Amino acid sequence: MAAITVEGLTAWINGYAALITEHQAELTELDSPIGDADHGLNMNRGMTAVLAAIGATPPTTAEALFKGVAMTMISTVGGASGPLYGTFFLRLGMTAGAESELDLVSFGTALRAGLDGVISRGKAQPGDKTMIDALGPAIEAWQREAASGASPGEAASAAFAAAEAGRDATTPMIARKGRASYVGERSAGHTDPGAASSALLFQALRDVLGAGA
Amino acid sequence: MAAITVEGLTAWINGYAALITEHQAELTELDSPIGDADHGLNMNRGMTAVLAAIGATPPTTAEALFKGVAMTMISTVGGASGPLYGTFFLRLGMTAGAESELDLVSFGTALRAGLDGVISRGKAQPGDKTMIDALGPAIEAWQREAASGASPGEAASAAFAAAEAGRDATTPMIARKGRASYVGERSAGHTDPGAASSALLFQALRDVLGAGA
Amino acid sequence: MKKFINDPTTVLADALRGVQAAVPGVRVDLDNRVILRADAPRSGKVGLVSGGGSGHEPMHGGFVGPGMLDAACAGEVFTSPTPDQMLAATKAVDGGAGVLHIVKNYTGDVLNFEMAAELASAEGIRVESVVVADDVAVEDSTWTAGRRGVGTTVILEKIVGAAAEAGQDLDAVKALAEKVSANGRSMGVALTSCTVPAAGKPTFELPDDQMEVGVGIHGEPGRHREALASAREIARMLVDPILHDFDASGPAIVMLSGLGGTPLIELYLLYGEIAPLLAAGGVDAKRILVGDYITSLDMAGASLTVVKADDELLRLWDAPVETAGLRWGA
Amino acid sequence: MKKFINDPTTVLADALRGVQAAVPGVRVDLDNRVILRADAPRSGKVGLVSGGGSGHEPMHGGFVGPGMLDAACAGEVFTSPTPDQMLAATKAVDGGAGVLHIVKNYTGDVLNFEMAAELASAEGIRVESVVVADDVAVEDSTWTAGRRGVGTTVILEKIVGAAAEAGQDLDAVKALAEKVSANGRSMGVALTSCTVPAAGKPTFELPDDQMEVGVGIHGEPGRHREALASAREIARMLVDPILHDFDASGPAIVMLSGLGGTPLIELYLLYGEIAPLLAAGGVDAKRILVGDYITSLDMAGASLTVVKADDELLRLWDAPVETAGLRWGA
């Protein structure tokens, strides 16, 4: 059965950091009409710090990798996204355990635990116009593909496609959580910045695991 | 010998008030580059109050008229011009005395006393780029014409011409008194607002006493 | 963007150095970005920790000192501080009687303080929290993030600070904080946007003849936009939503805070219009603050806060306080 | 022009009503536009009267109260008050020990206070005056109007207020005022113009990338204009002219005042750059104020004041004061 090595997972995080830097302005722009115009800044500050931390001592297990990502994000991002992404990676790492490689199903279980962490911390429901509207469908797709024996590339492609669809589905939603909820009905018509940064997370995974074609 | 009645003097003050209102924006404009952009506002506030005061109880002597003007200006104008014009009219009234009409020489003596009051209060020298650079030449011209037996109209025309020349002569001067002195050499090239309002005083006199042709 | 800064990315660190240089009686932990009472921890005293994004000065760092906060955590401009900052502050001020976290109701602040409380509890420190959510510009609902926390926070920090200074225990201090929080309402208006240094341009565009009614202190959009009105009309737009939201009659502590770019003469002028409206609504303004207390960088605007007060709250309000932002009796 | 006003012509009257509504312990004479200590006159105490154009709040009305001024006369915006206002104030605060007029060196202020002093003397009140002329941006000369009076006025009012409160007589109070005045220097910088309500447009045009170094508090032009610089460079532009003007080494009271449109976070940041420069110049900043104390309507900018201090001045500085603008120990 196909497995993902800790090197692959590390490449995923590095790729995510690069995508965040590339899309920083765009994420901040999305956060302007319905938030406080800092989501790109926040994520970039955090992922830049993550890159530096990983570069200093390359982790050898999934748990070490993701706990490191979590702690760095928690202590550098701030805002709503810091504790939420931090919790995501913390639970992901704890569930993945001290392994040097993960099969697709185990990785899916770990992703699901991360998502559950985000939900229990942020109390958002699907449809509240938050990052979980991208994370949820993406992780569901991954788990479905993994269960049906797909290749890593196939699973990642499906997850990314689902994340993008989930991100786009936030556009018409009326925000009920986070800063965007203050503008109430006027939040409709704008894509959620956290959903957009979550879609990038699965874009990075797809890029690392191959197009799966 | 020709005389100026208190009605004529009252008409002078009324005419001055009208000119100030008419030129308010221009006086404030002159006060912008070398002052604090309020000379027109200040003078208009004062002369509007003077009009109201005169209208309420028309004075019957020169002393009553000018003391009233002085007290009203002192209590409504503020800034540098309030006490200076106030002092001018106070001394003018005190020297003119409780008369219902004045000959040209007596009026000239009273004007001179007013000017002396401005100088002793403000300590400005001719050439310091202040109102006395218009008042001084104007009053000198009036006294010269009065001594040589000119008509009121002739004296007033000569005084106004001298006031205008005095006002224009302030343009190249470097201010040594008042707010304009803060900008030092950069005050050169701008006409002094107080000299401009003083020229209007003699324009009003000329208008009331006839062109003298 | 015209600001006294060296570099948009070092604003917070540079400003904290200024606080360190200018304010006696506080200690600035530059690494953790925490402003602390110089004499912290005070043994047996409940520790009060607040914090939030920067750009709202004097809140919160300006309220650290005897009779008010023990520590304030400074986040990046308009961004919640992080749990490790809060943990450092909590540990530094714990004198054995536990610590109260004073949190404004923004998802970021709430979540980060929650994590910090978990971490502090894991280290054996008893932590309680109060969340201020007083901005009547936002519709309240248990299904959403709820109201934003604004001006009531300042008044709460003063009152609760006096109680902690007087030796009240953590349960009492927490109950008092919840009482103040429940009794406070705020409403703001912006005449101009603020400019976040890192963004370099105004957060929102507001035409020269428009104002934003119900604006948030991070430049969040308000209830609506309308034509710039007179101070008299604006006073009504601030007072009415507060009086409609709760029964504010009786004694009160009232604060009219500038948002950073509005001079004091305008605030007094506006307060002159607010005072009769409050009186007509039965509000007896026993204590009044007019000035910059909770700001939004350089935004021109104002925010009105009304906290219903009883003798207990007024007595605690009047107790000595010695901070950069509020000082009396000391 | 975006301001909290009703009408450009009623700004002063409307703002004074706000002061009356908001500030306890003062009485506002709306007719004469004078803000008075509620308990004036105090028998046997030297009365302290200050005043000037409005638009510099909290100066001077915000400094009326126990331990500071007895009365402040409010002129129209940026225009000296008139002698009758000053006379009314002088009469209202004279407790038989005479009155000190505190005057900033602007021709209008000097002349109007002079006339008021003459009128008060004629009514049998002993009046002395001190004229503050501390702005190093202006070249000093006995042949001109001399330097403008700015920030030292605030520090003088506090110190002299403590001396008068302690019962010092008029000669002693006047001598003290002259000592403070002689020991103070100020320097300001503007990032933007102010807008006088009656004018409705900015007093001067300042391009987006320029600043005015040495600006006056009425928007008077400064020493020169130059490209907008970093806080670090601006700090040097404020400190150097002061240190070059006099030997400022030794203990000092230092004030960094915002000009009305600059938020506190920037003032602290700027002070963080000023502090080491002052220290390097031998200035031992014993007491520090950072905030809005002498403003210029909504101008973005700052003004630095350094007053050399000895034990006497520091002791008087620390004495209790209870005003809207400065308060401690009371």
Ligand SMILES: Nc1ncnc2c1ncn2[C@@H]1O[C@H](COP(=O)(O)OP(=O)(O)O)[C@@H](O)[C@H]1O
């Ligand atoms: N309660 C929540 N649960 C899940 N995600 C949330 C919640 N609140 C906010 N978010 C996400 O966080 C994003 C905003 O992050 P960011 O801008 O970095 O923080 P802040 O709102 O504090 O400025 C939103 O776009 C949304 O996706």
Ligand SMILES: Nc1ncnc2c1ncn2[C@@H]1O[C@H](COP(=O)(O)OP(=O)(O)O)[C@@H](O)[C@H]1O
């Ligand atoms: N010492 C002085 N002596 C005579 N005139 C003076 C003196 N100082 C100022 N002025 C006059 O006052 C005018 C300015 O008046 P105004 O703008 O009303 O007062 P302010 O300067 O207080 O704003 C100047 O243009 C000048 O003519």
Ligand SMILES: [Mg+2]
């Ligand atoms: Mg945001």
Ligand SMILES: [Mg+2]
């Ligand atoms: Mg002027």
Ligand SMILES: [Mg+2]
């Ligand atoms: Mg934020």
Ligand SMILES: [Mg+2]
């Ligand atoms: Mg003026």
